[in-house]
Amino acid sequence: MKNKIRVRFAPxxxxxxxxxxxxxxxxxYLFAKKNNGTFILRIEDTDKKRLIKNxxxxxxxxLKWCKIKYDEGYKKKGKYGPYIQSKRLNIYKKxxxxxxxxxxxxxxxxxxxxxxxxxxxxKNFLYNSLxxxxxxxxxxxxxxxIKKKFKKYVIRIKTPKNKNIIFYDKIYGKIKINTNKIDxxxxxxxDKTPTYHFANVIDDYLMNITHIIRGKEWIYSTPIHIxxxxxxxxxxxxxxxxxxxxxxxxxxxxxxxxxxxxxxxxIYPIKSKYKNLKIKxxxxxxxxxxxxxxNKLLLLGFYSNKINNNILNLKQMxxxxxxxxxxxSDIIFNYKKLCWINKIYIKNNKVKIIKKxxxxxxxxxxxxxxxxxxxxxxxxxxxxxxxxRIKLINIKNIWNxxxxxxxxxxxxxxxxxxxxxxxNFKTKILFYLLKINFFYIKKxxxxxxxxxxKINKKYIIIIFKILRISIIGNLKGINIIYIFKILNNKExxxxxxxxxxKNKKLFTxxxxxxxxx
RNA sequence: AGCCCAUUAGUCUAUUGGUUAGGACGUCAGAUUUUCAUUCUGGAAAGAGGGGUUCAAUUCCCCUAUGGGCUACCA
Numbered sequence: 001m002k003n004k005i006r007v008r009f010a011p012x013x014x015x016x017x018x019x020x021x022x023x024x025x026x027x028x029y030l031f032a033k034k035n036n037g038t039f040i041l042r043i044e045d046t047d048k049k050r051l052i053k054n055x056x057x058x059x060x061x062x063l064k065w066c067k068i069k070y071d072e073g074y075k076k077k078g079k080y081g082p083y084i085q086s087k088r089l090n091i092y093k094k095x096x097x098x099x100x101x102x103x104x105x106x107x108x109x110x111x112x113x114x115x116x117x118x119x120x121x122x123k124n125f126l127y128n129s130l131x132x133x134x135x136x137x138x139x140x141x142x143x144x145x146i147k148k149k150f151k152k153y154v155i156r157i158k159t160p161k162n163k164n165i166i167f168y169d170k171i172y173g174k175i176k177i178n179t180n181k182i183d184x185x186x187x188x189x190x191d192k193t194p195t196y197h198f199a200n201v202i203d204d205y206l207m208n209i210t211h212i213i214r215g216k217e218w219i220y221s222t223p224i225h226i227x228x229x230x231x232x233x234x235x236x237x238x239x240x241x242x243x244x245x246x247x248x249x250x251x252x253x254x255x256x257x258x259x260x261x262x263x264x265x266x267i268y269p270i271k272s273k274y275k276n277l278k279i280k281x282x283x284x285x286x287x288x289x290x291x292x293x294x295n296k297l298l299l300l301g302f303y304s305n306k307i308n309n310n311i312l313n314l315k316q317m318x319x320x321x322x323x324x325x326x327x328x329s330d331i332i333f334n335y336k337k338l339c340w341i342n343k344i345y346i347k348n349n350k351v352k353i354i355k356k357x358x359x360x361x362x363x364x365x366x367x368x369x370x371x372x373x374x375x376x377x378x379x380x381x382x383x384x385x386x387x388x389r390i391k392l393i394n395i396k397n398i399w400n401x402x403x404x405x406x407x408x409x410x411x412x413x414x415x416x417x418x419x420x421x422x423x424n425f426k427t428k429i430l431f432y433l434l435k436i437n438f439f440y441i442k443k444x445x446x447x448x449x450x451x452x453x454k455i456n457k458k459y460i461i462i463i464f465k466i467l468r469i470s471i472i473g474n475l476k477g478i479n480i481i482y483i484f485k486i487l488n489n490k491e492x493x494x495x496x497x498x499x500x501x502k503n504k505k506l507f508t509x510x511x512x513x514x515x516x517x
Numbered sequence: 518a519g520c521c522c523a524u525u526a527g528u529c530u531a532u533u534g535g536u537u538a539g540g541a542c543g544u545c546a547g548a549u550u551u552u553c554a555u556u557c558u559g560g561a562a563a564g565a566g567g568g569g570u571u572c573a574a575u576u577c578c579c580c581u582a583u584g585g586g587c588u589a590c591c592a
Contacts, residue, residue, distance in 0.1 A: 012592050047591060112590085124519045126588080154590055172522070181520050182588085189590040196592050220521055220587040243523085243585095250584065299541095303530050310529090310541060327523095327530075330585055334528045337542045347555095388555050401554090464551035476553040 005037030007211050009070070010200065012044040013055040016277045017062045018267040019333070020215065020245050020253055023297040027242060028213045029068045030298070030321040040207060041073030043084040046199050048191075054274035062269045066290045067314065080207040085199050092194040095202050095232070096155070096187070104231045105187065107153045108137040127184040129161035155188035157197075157227065165223035170240040170323045172216075177223045185224045197221065201228045204237060213240045216330075240323055243301050244330045253333070265335035269293060287392030291349075292342040299337075301327040311344050343391045350387065357383050360395045361402075371406040378486060385478050385486075401477075405486055408495055409473025412503070418475075421462050470499030 009025040011017060017025075032039035041063070043056055060075065072078030082088055099105045108127075110118075114136065119125045133140050137156070163179045187198035194202075204212060219241050229236045245253055253267050266281040269290070283293050295312055304320045312320065346353050361379060365371050374382070386401045468480050471492065477483075484492060 010592095014592070044592070050591065115589095124588085126519090152590090175521070177521065186590055191590075193590090195590070200592090215586095216522075217586055218592090221592095241522095246585080248528085252585080299529065301529080305531075329523050332528060334542065337529070340542055386554095389553085461551055468552065474553090475551095478553085480551070 003208075003210060005032060005035045005210050006040065006208050007032050007037060007213055008040040008042050008073075008204070008207065008209050010042040010044050010203075010214075011059050012047065012050075012196075013052065013059065014047065014050040015052050015055055016058045016268055016272065016279055017055075018253060019269065019293070019297060020267075021059075022062060022066065022269055022293075023245065023300060024213065024215060024242060025063060025068055026066075026294055026297050027321075027326075029070075030318055031211065031213060031240075031323070032071075033318045034321045037210075038071045039069075040078070040080075040209075041070040041076070041083065042203060042207070043074045044196065044199065045084060045086045046193050046195065048086075048193070053276055054272070055277065058270075058272050058274065058277055061272070065270045065284065066294055068294075085194075085203065088199070088203065089193065091206070092199055092202055096194070096198070099157070099231060100155075102231070103158075105155050105157050106132070106137050106139045106184075108135070108156045108184075108186075109151055109153050110136050111152070126180075126182070127156060128159050128180060128182065129184075130180060132156075132158075132184060152190040154186045154190050156184040157187050157224065157231075159184050159224070159227060165226050167222060167226060167236070167239055169219070170211075170238060171243075171326050172219065172241055172328055175219060175222070177220070179223065179227075182220075182223055185221075187228075197224050198228065201225050205229070205232070205234050209237055211238045211240060213242065216241045216244050242326070243328060245300060246330050246332050248332055250330075250332065265333060265338075285394065287394030287397055288338060288342050289345055289393060292338060292345045295341050295345070296338040300331045300333070301329070303327070311341065311348070339391045342393075346390060346393070347388065353387070353393065354380065354383050356393055357386075357390075357398055360393075360398060364395055364399060365406060372487075372491065374405075374486075381486060385482055389478070404472035404477070404483070408498065409469075409471070411473060412469050412499065413474040414469055414503075415475075418462070418465055418469075422466065466499070467496070470496045 007028045009021075009028045011021050011025075029039050031037070041060075043059075045051060045056075056074070063070065070076065072080065072083070074083040076083075096105070115125075118131075118135070122131070125131070127135070159179045159182055161179065164176050165179060166174065166176045168174055185197050186195055188194055203209075222239060222241075226236055247253055247264070266283055266286060268279050268282040270284040271282045272279050284290075291313065294314065294317070295310070298312065298317050298321075299310060303325050306320055358376075358379060361383070365373060382402055382405050386398065389401050390398060464480060465475060468475055468477070471480065471483060471487070487495075
């Protein structure tokens, strides 16, 4: 029987998880689910110096937000625990001893200064079979001037001499690297903790990991891992390296402030209460939904003939997922496409989204007394009106689209053309505005727009525009008829009158008229 | 500097030894709309360059260029 597929996502808590890591997690998750396998979360925290507080929590919170559930791992039960490397140090020691016994590793006494010297002395200096016997270590029998007990040392793995390490990556295909071109990597630090290369291999073996899915930056370290597997005579897992995600300047993504004009996009999924993580922007805050973000992350370098319009939910992603359809080249992240996906998602999931917006709006209105209050039915009507105008689900965005339902405009944006037209037809227009007022006072709401449409065509456009400006402050936005249906009569009359009073000059002052013309 | 990897429009990508090189986002134009948004219709836009192999190359091979990764007591 086939072994069950087991994959792991193994972030190190040296900072908050960003979209690169999240993509790796997603691909691991999809591959596991597709093949009925197990998805494991392992925390790789062997580097004490670089640990950042709360980043473990952030990683877990991010996965939760995205609804990527792991079957085994940190903070969860499982046969293969502990799933955090700092609690596995004894295990690593045990396996280290085996390598020491077999003399496949050696103790090395060089400090940083020594290595800098070597690098100056020898071009492209490497610690390997060609050089190691000349340097300060336990293999150099002539020059052991320091005994282990008294001096700091690290443990390096012996790389074989002039051997081609070949492996077949599921995405990149055959990769060949000669051992003369790689270092005798440090597998144990002088503080007696294992480095990534060692802990990672031991854990993957002990946890029965069958497929290693990780970023492309690991390709060149893979031979070291293979050498370790070979020394233990363990079965080598299948390697799958993922292309990197780049920003629009073709750089590896890094911490950046959000700026849509410069095409700088956020790299963190969620906001965090932990200030030390220094997260200034996140997709959660901006208003990208987790479903959209995952959809976009899947499409980075992925294609399928079966995708009609790029929009996939998690179930569909699992169904379609295969590494055969992942491209090799690095990917520039297209933020605008993400926004488009988000927009489509909003459109396709109206009910869910309406709830979200509802809560945001109610909270906003509650806070301030001066805002007009509506009952839930009307709030729902408002949300339906703004729904196809929203790409991002955040309160700022939503408020900008619909604030005029709740308060009078702060200012009026009138262009010169419109001003000219108002001045030219001022008496007529004023007449109609007052007429509208009159209708409203008489509560003849229903007939209003029919009446307006009977007006000479010359004036209709101008009147609509003036109404729009007086009610919402500018010329863009929801159909004014719908706005009239939501606002109450008093409010409408009030706003029109305020507009007339505040723009008296347009209707009366002849000096102003001269200036304009 | 050495090694590894990649290269189809602005971006993500499809297909193919013979195609008008297809799609999506973006962009531009038109229609709808009192306006904006939505929606619809249409347009512009690509095989990095140079050599081979071949009747025929974007596709196969080589070189160059460009981009990226690794060369840490980081992962």
